[in-house]
Every structure is written in C-alpha cells, then in structure tokens.
Amino acid sequence: MNKRIDLIGDIHGHADALERLLQMLGYRRKSGVYSHPQARQAVFVGDFIDRGPRIRETLHIVRDMCDAGHARAVMGNHEFNAICFHTPHTEKGGFFRDHSWKEINQHMATLEQFRHYREEWEGFLEWFRTLPIWIDDANFRVVHACWDPAHIATLSACFTGMDAEFLSRATDHQNAPPEFHAIEELLKGKEEILPDGLSFTDKDGAIRHECRIRWWTSPSERETYGDYLMECPESLRNEGLLPASRNGFSYADDKPVFFGHYWLKGSPKAVSRNAICLDYSVAKGGYLAAYSLDEARLRWVGV
Ligand SMILES: [Mn+2]
Known part of the structure; x- marks a missing residue:
C-alpha cells in the first residue's frame, strides 16, 4: 500500500x-x-x-x-x-x-x-x-x-479498449448510448441546462446553454444557483434558492x-x-x- x-x-x-x-x-x-x-x-x-x-x-x-x-x-x-x-x-x-x-x-x-x-x-x-x-x-x-460510480460500473462491464467499436459508441451523440454518457461525464464533467433559456459565453467564445456543476460539493451546501453552477450567469447567481429538483449529483x-x-x-x-x-x-x-x-x-x- x-x-x-x-x-x-x-x-x-x-x-x-x-x-x-x-x-x-x-x-x-x-x-x-x-x-x-x-x-x-x-x-x-x-x-x-x-x-x-x-x-x-x-x-x-x-x-x-x-x-x-x-x-x-x-x-x-x-x-x-x-x-x-x-x-x-x-x-x-x-x-x-x-x-x-x-x-x-x-x-x-x-x-x-x-x-x-x-x-x-x-x-x-x-x-x-x-x-x-x-x-x-x-x-x-x-x-x-x-x-460517477454509475458510469464507472458501465465501463467496467463493457470497456475492452479504445477500438473503433468503442469509439463509435462513445462519440455517438445522436443515439447517446451509455458509453457516450460515461465518457462525456467522466472526462468532461456533468452539466445542467440553465433555466429560462439563459446562456453564457465560454472560454473559447462559444455561447452555451449548459453549465458545469460543482459535483464535489454536498447538496446541503448548495443554497443558490451560484453555489451549484460553475459559470453561473450573473442574473441567476443570487436569485432565490436552488430548486431541490436541480440539486443533482454529488460525490x-x-x-x-x-x-x-x-x-x-x-x-x-x-x-x-x-x-x-x-x-x-x-x-x-x-x-x-x-x-x-x-x-x-x-x-x-x-x-
Ligand atoms: Mn480537461
């Protein structure tokens, strides 16, 4: 050890x-x-x-x-x-x-x-x-x-290597099989769609409607959208409480x-x-x- x-x-x-x-x-x-x-x-x-x-x-x-x-x-x-x-x-x-x-x-x-x-x-x-x-x-x-233990269980059961078959499933955003979600979230993080059609501009200048979540915080620490979302738009940051339905995954x-x-x-x-x-x-x-x-x-x- x-x-x-x-x-x-x-x-x-x-x-x-x-x-x-x-x-x-x-x-x-x-x-x-x-x-x-x-x-x-x-x-x-x-x-x-x-x-x-x-x-x-x-x-x-x-x-x-x-x-x-x-x-x-x-x-x-x-x-x-x-x-x-x-x-x-x-x-x-x-x-x-x-x-x-x-x-x-x-x-x-x-x-x-x-x-x-x-x-x-x-x-x-x-x-x-x-x-x-x-x-x-x-x-x-x-x-x-x-x-995310669920994604790790998914890949533990099916992953045999970065071959064409795996890459085909892991990059298939149209059909979004379990391998796609697993790779997306293990390697790029979890995101949530912003409420009310809100958006933000990311570091490469792209306009995005999905925001990365702070999955490492405990649900009880997430009082506002600002506590929960990484690139929270200013208008949402301190506006009211984070709805329970939005308070998602936590490690x-x-x-x-x-x-x-x-x-x-x-x-x-x-x-x-x-x-x-x-x-x-x-x-x-x-x-x-x-x-x-x-x-x-x-x-x-x-x-
Ligand atoms: Mn990275």
Whole structure:
C-alpha cells in the first residue's frame, strides 16, 4: 500500500512548470527520466497536450516516468479528443472527431508542434489508447473530470479498449448510448441546462446553454444557483434558492478523489473534504498544482 504519492494537475504543454514542480517535490532527472530518491510516485490527472508551448517535452517527461514505473496517468478529455481526431470513422467516413474550425483550433498547438514529428506523435497516440480512464486505488481515486460510480460500473462491464467499436459508441451523440454518457461525464464533467433559456459565453467564445456543476460539493451546501453552477450567469447567481429538483449529483464517498479539468483560479486549495481539483489554469497564466497524499499538502508553481 503505497501512500507516497504526488498527484499532479493538468499540464497542457507547460513542460517548464512541470519540471519546476517535479523538482520542488524532490524528483530528479536521471538518465533523462524523472524519479524520486524515496521512490515516491507521481500520478497525473490527464490533459497533457494542447494550448501550451512544450507539448512534446511534456509527453516525453510523463510517458518516460510512466514507462519506468515512477508515475501513473489517467486520460484527459484532450487525449480522448486527440484519439478521436486522428482515428478514421470506418462506418461514416471522416474521423471520430470533426475536423471543423472549433476542433482544429482546440488541437492546433499540438498539431503545429508535432508537424515534423509524425512518427513520434503516432507513438504518443498509441500510448493515449492505453491510458486508464480512472484509477481506484486503496487510498485514493483519480479521474480527469468527474467520479460517477454509475458510469464507472458501465465501463467496467463493457470497456475492452479504445477500438473503433468503442469509439463509435462513445462519440455517438445522436443515439447517446451509455458509453457516450460515461465518457462525456467522466472526462468532461456533468452539466445542467440553465433555466429560462439563459446562456453564457465560454472560454473559447462559444455561447452555451449548459453549465458545469460543482459535483464535489454536498447538496446541503448548495443554497443558490451560484453555489451549484460553475459559470453561473450573473442574473441567476443570487436569485432565490436552488430548486431541490436541480440539486443533482454529488460525490459522497470518504475515499478522496483527485481530478483536474475545471480551470480553477487563485491559490490552490481543497474544494471539499473528499474531492480535490488540481487544475489551476497553468495554460491561462495560473498554476500547476500537486497534492502529496501522505503529507496532505498542496504545492504549486506558476508559469
Ligand atoms: Mn480537461
């Protein structure tokens, strides 16, 4: 039972911050691979690629650590999207992820930085396919965006790998089979439709009618819409009480769950007693954060 674990947030190509954080945690580079003199193990919550300036270096550091047994990693939505973007859809033609402006733009930094390293990229794509979607350890859990036991049960029963058959079901938003909902919510989080036709503009400038929920808070803490919704429109924030019918899913287990994905701002802190988000927006001028499990301690570095 190894509790000497350092959980590390979304890197998004910021290899400089990653190296500084690893060094702060006591990891040292030996023969090109980071390891810890006291045999600590790093656990990465996914989203290694896209947006940042040193995506190739990030992938080499993380993968080399994993291959040598000094780290483990789960898949982020950006890795899942990359698999889909680059895998031809054998039934429909095209790819499992559209190649329209929005999808290309989100993946642009990776495409550019690997432009002259095609084979290397293919190797990383193969590695992405082997990443687990979650880790359920004796002392902790890890998932990229949201731990929902029902979705984990669904995938435990049917998932055999990121093959064409699975990708076809997991990306089928029209028929929305259980695999689609499971991947959507485990890797991208849970959302609710805003009341009264309200909308907000997301970080990529898109107008959205669905809002991510703070699934890590307990239902009793959710008094207003602002307590419950991540990007709550100002007009709704303090308006009356959150209706009971809207007070949905909450993570209630004692085993701590670590996740990323939410682009939190400010100094990293535990968002609840049993759920810790490690994404503090390193790709938007924020911090790369780590939580040392045995010390119950958060540390972080800026870009
Ligand atoms: Mn993410």
